Amino acid sequence: MAGRKKTFPCGHVGKGKFCHRCVQEEERRRNEEKRKQEQARAKSEWNDRLTAPSVRHLRLNQLPTEAARRMLDVIGELKNGKNYQAFKGKRLKLMRKRDIISIPIGRDHRLICRVRRGQPLEFIAALTHEAYSQRLSSGGWEAWV
Numbered sequence: 628m629a630g631r632k633k634t635f636p637c638g639h640v641g642k643g644k645f646c647h648r649c650v651q652e653e654e655r656r657r658n659e660e661k662r663k664q665e666q667a668r669a670k671s672e673w674n675d676r677l678t679a680p681s682v683r684h685l686r687l688n689q690l691p692t693e694a695a696r697r698m699l700d701v702i703g704e705l706k707n708g709k710n711y712q713a714f715k716g717k718r719l720k721l722m723r724k725r726d727i728i729s730i731p732i733g734r735d736h737r738l739i740c741r742v743r744r745g746q747p748l749e750f751i752a753a754l755t756h757e758a759y760s761q762r763l764s765s766g767g768w769e770a771w772v
């Protein structure tokens with residue numbers, strides 16, 4: 628009598644050879660687990676990007692995620708040989724620091740680099756626009772160069 632309802636060992640009532648409700652719940656649980664693992668993997672990948680040896684000193688984890696992401700994107704493109712001017716980067720001529728370049732990242736952040744002839748671009752600092760302005764006006768640029 629396949630159609631008859633019965634009580635499964637789990638306590639649920641239903642038809643068939645096994646409890647479909649428990650199977651569904653198990654599947655849901657597994658999907659949830661998978662989603663969590665995926666999240667954890669994405670998080671650890673993101674952490675790896677933030678703490679990669681070439682950018683670790685920039686302490687990008689102190690910036691909002693979106694700003695950090697943009698910084699990493701720009702850094703990646705600069706490393707691939709794209710010119711800083713493509714990102715509206717400017718030399719600090721007024722500060723007589725022609726080898727220092729300030730690149731706006733969104734509206735609120737700046738990426739500071741140093742460019743020297745025959746050398747790869749050096750990433751010096753990632754900071755808020757506010758901190759950047761303060762640093763400029765206090766003439767505290769020396770420490771970076």
Ligand SMILES: [Zn+2]
Binds near residue numbers: 635637646647649650
């Ligand atoms: Zn069940």
